[in-house]
Each structure stands twice: as structure tokens, then as C-alpha cells.
Amino acid sequence: xxxxxxxxxxxxxxxxxxxxxxxxxxxxxxxxxxxxxxxxxxxxxxxxxxxxxxxxxxxxxxxxxxxxxxxxxxxxxxxxxxxxxxxxxxxxxxxxxxxxxxxxxxxxxxxxxxxxxxxxxxxxxxxxxxxxxxxxxxxxxxxx
Amino acid sequence: xxxxxxxxxxxxxxxxxxxxxxxxxxxxxxxxxxxxxxxxxxxxxxxxxxxxxxxxxxxxxxxxxxxxxxxxxxxxxxxxxxxxxxxxxxxxxxxxxxxxxxxxxxxxxxxxxxxxxxxxxxxxxxxxxxxxxxxxxxxxxxxxxxxxxxxxxxxxxxxxxxxxxxxxxxxxxxxxxxxxxxxxxxxxxxxxxxxxxxxxxxxxxxxxxxxxxxxxxxxxxxxxxxxxxxxxxxxxxxxxxxxxxxxxxxxxxxxxxxxxxxxxxxxxxxxxxxxxxxxxxxxxxxxxxxxxxxxxxxxxxxxxxxxxxxxxxxxxxxxxxxxxxxxxxxxxxxxxxxxxxxxxxxxxxxxxxxxxxxxxxxxxxxxxxxxxxxxxxxxxxxxxxxxxxxxxxxxxxxxxxxxxxxxxxxxxxxxxxxxxxxxxxx
Numbered sequence: 001x002x003x004x005x006x007x008x009x010x011x012x013x014x015x016x017x018x019x020x021x022x023x024x025x026x027x028x029x030x031x032x033x034x035x036x037x038x039x040x041x042x043x044x045x046x047x048x049x050x051x052x053x054x055x056x057x058x059x060x061x062x063x064x065x066x067x068x069x070x071x072x073x074x075x076x077x078x079x080x081x082x083x084x085x086x087x088x089x090x091x092x093x094x095x096x097x098x099x100x101x102x103x104x105x106x107x108x109x110x111x112x113x114x115x116x117x118x119x120x121x122x123x124x125x126x127x128x129x130x131x132x133x134x135x136x137x138x139x140x141x142x143x144x
Numbered sequence: 145x146x147x148x149x150x151x152x153x154x155x156x157x158x159x160x161x162x163x164x165x166x167x168x169x170x171x172x173x174x175x176x177x178x179x180x181x182x183x184x185x186x187x188x189x190x191x192x193x194x195x196x197x198x199x200x201x202x203x204x205x206x207x208x209x210x211x212x213x214x215x216x217x218x219x220x221x222x223x224x225x226x227x228x229x230x231x232x233x234x235x236x237x238x239x240x241x242x243x244x245x246x247x248x249x250x251x252x253x254x255x256x257x258x259x260x261x262x263x264x265x266x267x268x269x270x271x272x273x274x275x276x277x278x279x280x281x282x283x284x285x286x287x288x289x290x291x292x293x294x295x296x297x298x299x300x301x302x303x304x305x306x307x308x309x310x311x312x313x314x315x316x317x318x319x320x321x322x323x324x325x326x327x328x329x330x331x332x333x334x335x336x337x338x339x340x341x342x343x344x345x346x347x348x349x350x351x352x353x354x355x356x357x358x359x360x361x362x363x364x365x366x367x368x369x370x371x372x373x374x375x376x377x378x379x380x381x382x383x384x385x386x387x388x389x390x391x392x393x394x395x396x397x398x399x400x401x402x403x404x405x406x407x408x409x410x411x412x413x414x415x416x417x418x419x420x421x422x423x424x425x426x427x428x429x430x431x432x433x434x435x436x437x438x439x440x441x442x443x444x445x446x447x448x449x450x451x452x453x454x455x456x457x458x459x460x461x462x463x464x465x466x467x468x469x470x471x472x473x474x475x476x477x478x479x480x481x482x483x484x485x486x487x488x489x490x491x492x493x494x495x496x497x498x499x500x501x502x503x504x505x506x507x508x509x510x511x512x513x514x515x516x517x518x519x520x521x522x523x524x525x526x527x528x529x530x531x532x533x534x535x536x537x538x539x540x541x542x543x544x545x546x547x548x549x550x551x552x553x554x555x556x557x558x559x560x561x562x563x564x565x566x567x568x569x570x
Contacts, residue, residue, distance in 0.1 A: 061274040061278065062274055104286060104288045105279070106284045106285045106346070142283070143283060
């Protein structure tokens with residue numbers, strides 16, 4: 001599979017994208033996008049976590065190591081967290097992960113992203129995924 | 145056309161597999177019994193094993209089982225993941241059997257042939273080892289932030305003397321204690337050298353943790369190759385590092401992989417460097433101000449600089465000489481009860497097994513330090529992180545100030561004849 005990906009042209013490149021969705025907002029948002037039939041690219045693999053605060057920076061790095069081309073973390077808007085402050089922790093942790101590790105690691109910074117999507121924003125979820133997939137497609141595969 | 149490229153690619157990959165196997169054979173010994181053949185079961189290793197004081201772990205029994213032929217059982221039980229690889233057993237072994245080396249080889253076996261997952265033993269969910277693994281990939285070119293470089297220091301990407309920073313910029317994610325190490329080391333180097341020091345932006349990890357901790361030799365080889373190429377490209381002849389693990393890896397492991405590594409590059413620890421400059425009369429130590437006289441300091445010997453180095457390497461004697469000079473000036477240096485080769489372990493090695501048992505080891509080390517003095521100096525960033533992490537949990541050892549050697553020395557050194565040096569430079 002790896003070889004097949006490395007051979008194809010940029011236009012044909014189908015990235016593997018990992019999305020961490022929080023159970024209460026983003027996953028429900030993804031559900032809404034599906035129910036309302038908003039289309040978004042099929043390149044994403046969604047992992048449901050109870051809260052975006054559950055996402056350890058190690059998960060992101062391990063995904064990048066195991067040939068994900070991009071990682072998106074998605075949670076409730078600040079202030080809307082089901083667990084009151086879970087997403088605030090995510091925000092702070094992600095900031096450090098982004099500034100200290102990802103920027104110095106040599107992986108393009110655009111490959112890792114944090115987005116807030118609420119349960120009512122089915123349309124926005126589809127948009128976020130489409131935008132992110134397009135960005136990754138432009139960057140090409142991480143593993144050349 | 146497609147078929148031709150496929151054949152080409154296949155050819156390349158086969159070649160690279162052969163290549164990596166060639167390197168692998170240099171550092172991997174599949175036959176554990178061969179390494180143990182000299183053992184005559186004096187059981188000294190079990191007596192000195194630091195881990196055995198907090199957990200049931202008996203090296204001599206493991207060795208005996210392997211010698212009796214039940215290597216399979218030992219390896220499949222996964223007991224060897226627990227070893228700290230502190231090498232106390234080698235220090236006391238009459239036959240010089242390197243138990244840590246056996247553990248290292250066994251780890252590779254456990255990971256690759258027995259499909260054991262070391263993830264439950266790795267601290268911090270494996271974030272730092274994953275960084276090393278990502279850095280080992282050929283398509284990754286790190287872009288390190290060099291904002292920490294002090295203003296008075298000149299750096300370049302080509303030159304004679306390289307300062308190897310290592311993983312410290314990534315440790316900043318959770319540990320702020322190690323931030324001053326590269327800054328003060330570079331300050332020392334710049335003060336003395338008076339010419340630009342090479343600090344590389346795309347420097348990768350030395351691979352120590354993958355080599356000793358996870359048994360991921362393939363990634364270690366890739367990292368070593370990357371480093372070797374980088375050093376060659378920047379045209380350096382001397383590599384100076386302030387990290388104990390990096391020093392040992394460059395000094396002992398890399399020459400195993402590349403025969404000419406020794407001849408091409410001279411690896412020095414910052415201790416060695418300062419010692420040499422003192423002997424050459426280029427620098428002198430400052431006498432303490434009146435306020436500083438009462439500071440009592442002690443030194444924690446990292447295992448990588450004491451037990452892990454070949455016996456001909458007298459790094460610790462050099463360090464003690466520097467401390468003797470400092471004592472002559474009025475500082476008070478006191479050894480801990482366990483020092484030099486008998487030093488206690490900081491409890492965690494290569495990000496493996498950070499648990500309550502290793503905390504007990506660290507606690508006993510800090511209690512010893514508290515008896516000896518108010519400042520604890522050491523030369524291993526990992527020791528600093530592990531020990532100061534424990535300090536947050538225990539109030540009675542919180543008062544100890546933990547410092548790196550370079551951080552401790554940076555204000556105690558002054559350069560003689562800076563005018564002359566300037567003339568030489570111009």
C-alpha cells in the first residue's frame with residue numbers, strides 16, 4: 001500500500017487523515033453532516049473520543065509515525081465543553097505541541113490542526129474536512 | 145514503463161535491506177548464551193542489582209535460565225523489559241559480563257520475534273521515543289528553533305567545533321528544567337573559543353533511547369547514518385556535547401557502526417573540554433563571592449558516564465580534579481555515600497519504566513543528596529528531569545537545587561588573555 005501511494009501523481013494522491021472527534025460536539029456534528037447529506041471527502045478516519053482533552057500529544061505523533069498524512073483534532077467550542085474545561089486543556093496542550101514539537105520536527109505544520117465544531121454545525125464539519133483534505137492533498141504524501 | 149520502474153524500485157529496496165542487515169549484524173548478537181558463556185554463577189549481580197531492592201528481579205536467575213537453555217521462556221515472559229540497564233552488575237562482575245547488553249539484544253528479540261508491545265513500559269505514552277522514530281525517517285528534515293542561542297554567541301553551520309544539542313529542544317514540551325543546559329554550554333564554548341561554534345538546525349536525535357530502551361535497532365541505524373552524513377557535511381572535527389547519553393552513544397556505539405567515526409571526529413564531553421582548557425592554562429576558575437561560600441555541592445554520577453564507559457576513559461577522575469580545584473578556591477564539595485561507579489541510579493533509563501518502584505529509587509538518591517549538600521550537580525539531562533520531577537511530589541527533598549554541570553560552571557570560568565586570543569583570531 002505504501003508503495004502504491006508513493007508512486008501515484010499528486011492529483012491522484014488520496015491522503016490518509018486521522019480525525020479525533022469529541023463525543024458530544026464534533027462527532028454529533030459529523031452525524032448531522034451525514035444525516036443532512038452534506039458531502040465531504042472520504043479520506044478521513046474518525047476516532048471518537050469522549051472529550052478532545054483525551055487526545056494525548058503522543059496520539060498525534062504516533063499517527064504521523066504510522067503513515068497518517070494529516071491529523072485533525074476537533075472538539076466543542078471553548079465554553080461549551082461537556083466536561084466544563086476539557087477543551088481548554090486541549091487548546092493549551094495543542095499550542096505547546098504545535099510550537100515546541102511539530103514546528104521543530106520537520107513535519108509541515110499544516111498537517112496538524114485543531115478545530116472547534118459544535119453539534120449543530122454539520123455543514124461546517126463538512127467544510128472543515130474538505131478544506132483540510134485539500135490542504136493535505138496540496139502538500140502531498142508525508143512519506144515520500 | 146511502469147514495470148521498469150517497479151523493478152528498479154524493487155532492486156533498490158533489496159539493496160537497502162542488505163545494507164541495513166550489514167549494520168544490524170554489527171550491533172546485534174542473536175545468541176544470548178554466547179554472551180553469557182563465561183558466567184560461573186557467583187550471584188554477585190543479584191546482590192548489587194539496584195532494581196532488586198524495590199522489585200523482585202534477580203539477574204543471576206535469568207542468566208542461569210538462559211544458560212540452561214530456556215531462553216525462550218525468559219524472553220517470552222517479558223521480564224527483561226523491567227531492567228533499568230544501570231550496569232551496576234557489570235561493575236561488580238568478575239567476568240565482565242555485560243548484562244545490559246544482553247537486555248538490549250533480548251529487547252530486540254522480544255519486539256521483533258515475540259511481537260511484544262513495549263508501549264506499556266514507556267513513560268509519557270512514548271511521546272519522546274516516537275519523536276526519535278519520526279526523526280529517523282529519511283524524508284524528515286528537522287527544523288530546530290535556534291532562538292535560545294545567547295546573543296553574544298556566534299554560531300554557523302560549517303566549521304571546526306560542533307556543539308551537539310540533542311533532544312533538549314523537544315523536552316521543553318514538559319520539562320523546563322533542562323532549558324539552561326544548551327545556553328550555558330554554548331556560552332562556555334563561545335567564551336573560550338572566540339570563533340563561531342557549529343550548531344546545526346537539522347540535527348537529529350542520537351538514537352540512544354531507541355537503542356537501549358525500545359530495542360528498535362533499525363531506527364537507531366537510520367539515525368546514526370543521518371548524523372554521520374550531517375557531521376561530514378558540516379566539516380567538523382570535534383563534537384562536544386553536554387549530554388551523558390549522547391556522549392556515550394557517539395563514543396562507543398557509533399564507532400561500532402562506522403569504522404572511521406573515531407578517526408574523523410573527536411567526541412568530547414563538556415567536562416573533558418573544560419578540563420583540557422584548564423590544563424592548557426586557557427581558563428581559570430573564579431573564587432567564590434562572600435555570599436557563595438556556604439554553598440555545598442555534590443555530584444550525581446550518571447550511569448552513562450561512569451559504569452557504561454570503557455575503563456580506560458577517566459572522565460570522572462577529570463571531573464573530580466576540577467572539583468578539587470574548586471574546593472581549593474573555597475567551595476565545599478562533598479561526595480554522596482554512593483559515588484562514581486557505585487552511584488545509585490536515577491531510576492529511569494531511556495524513558496522506560498517510570499513507576500512507583502523507580503520513584504523509590506529516585507527518592508533514596510535524593511535523600512543521599514540532601515545529606516551531602518544543598519546543590520546537586522549532574523551531567524545528564526535525563527537525570528535532571530527525573531530527579532526534579534520527583535521533587536514536586538516530596539516536600540522533604542524539594543529544597544535541593546538540581547543543576548547541570550555546564551549551568552554550574554558557566555559563572556565560575558573566566559578566560560585568560562582574551563586580548564591575545566583576539567589577535568590570533570584576527
